[in-house]
Amino acid sequence: MSERGNRIESPTDVELDVIRSFGWSIMEAEETLYQRFLHLSANRSLVTRDTFRALLRNMESKGFISPIHLLGVKGYQKLMVESDATKSLQPKNPLDEIRLVVGSKKALPQIAREKPTKITGALLQKSETIGKDIQIALESWMLRETGRISKGLVHEHMKNMCHALSESEESLFEYVRTQTPGILIEVGQILRASGPDFLLLCLRLTESSIKKYSF
Numbered sequence: 001m002s003e004r005g006n007r008i009e010s011p012t013d014v015e016l017d018v019i020r021s022f023g024w025s026i027m028e029a030e031e032t033l034y035q036r037f038l039h040l041s042a043n044r045s046l047v048t049r050d051t052f053r054a055l056l057r058n059m060e061s062k063g064f065i066s067p068i069h070l071l072g073v074k075g076y077q078k079l080m081v082e083s084d085a086t087k088s089l090q091p092k093n094p095l096d097e098i099r100l101v102v103g104s105k106k107a108l109p110q111i112a113r114e115k116p117t118k119i120t121g122a123l124l125q126k127s128e129t130i131g132k133d134i135q136i137a138l139e140s141w142m143l144r145e146t147g148r149i150s151k152g153l154v155h156e157h158m159k160n161m162c163h164a165l166s167e168s169e170e171s172l173f174e175y176v177r178t179q180t181p182g183i184l185i186e187v188g189q190i191l192r193a194s195g196p197d198f199l200l201l202c203l204r205l206t207e208s209s210i211k212k213y214s215f
Helices: 013-020 030-040 049-062 094-112 121-146 151-167 169-179 181-214
Strands: 002-004 007-009 027-029 065-070 073-078
Touching: 013 030, 013 049, 027 030, 027 181, 030 049, 030 073, 030 094, 049 065, 121 151, 121 181, 151 169, 151 181, 169 181
Parallel strands: none
Antiparallel strands: 002 007, 027 073, 065 073
């Protein structure tokens, strides 16, 4: 719930539907949220894209969500948790889970239009930046877990993630889930927003950079 002065404000039914459109994700692209909302909400037929954006801005002002930038794609982070709401924030039944998947697939073509289609200097620079972000997230997780950062181990994880993603997305998620769970959200968001080829380029560039300067 949001607090304004001495007044505690609860989300409306439409705002709850927006929160449920995140599914189990903490962060999601705006386009994905919109397409999921169109499949989940009973109010979907009444909400245009402009109206939905106005709804998001209003929810942001209430402190329910916050805007973020997901690799060139506008998105939002969910700030509410289950205990903050008077009703459940999770999908209500298995059918809603299916609607989340359908909405995600519907959003992909819209998001994909903004992706680079060939290797350019700008793409390489973006890949290096994102790869560095992954490295920082990995090192921060290692520091929290063990109290130290091993460049050798960071390089090993990067190399292993490259190898896993070369096999399949499922192999990558299994590796991250079991070996580096602290970066699961970051890896998932990059994969969803920009695809496996871009993520693989990020990992390879970062793995090469760590090997070059750390050994």
